[in-house]
Amino acid sequence: MLDILYAEGAAGRITTVFGTAGRIAEIACTKRVAQLASKVAEAGKPFHYGPPAKLWKGASLFTIASLLVSAIPSTSSRKKRVAGLLGVVGALCLRFAVHALSNASARNPRAAFEQQREMAR
Secondary structure, X not given: OHHXXXXXXXXXXXXXXXXXXXXXXXXXXXXXXXHHHOOOHHHHHHHOOOHHHHHHHHHHHHHHHHHHHHHOOOOOHHHHHHHHHHHHHHHHXXXXXXXXXHHHHHHOHXXXXXHHHHHHO
16 A cells, blocks of 8 residues: 555655565465365365455455566556555455455354364364
């Protein structure tokens, strides 16, 4: 989001570095969370099917698109703003996906119990 506000000068360089690091970390963390949740089939089901899965995948796609746009070699403030907007959309999708996934989890308490049992082993 800071890419949108600070696109030029020293602040622009700083937001580029931290924005890129944040995008990479977000992509890595979402992949790891989905991987851990999918160890138990019932717990990982919402990550692959239904509206929560669409939001989850959309969040990753928008964040990856933001990373790709920010990696294009250019000093254009427009490019930085586009990357920032894609990042914001990805972050919002991720927040709504987490909310939708928690609702799916609340509807199926057995999935949570199975996951806790699996982690305890």
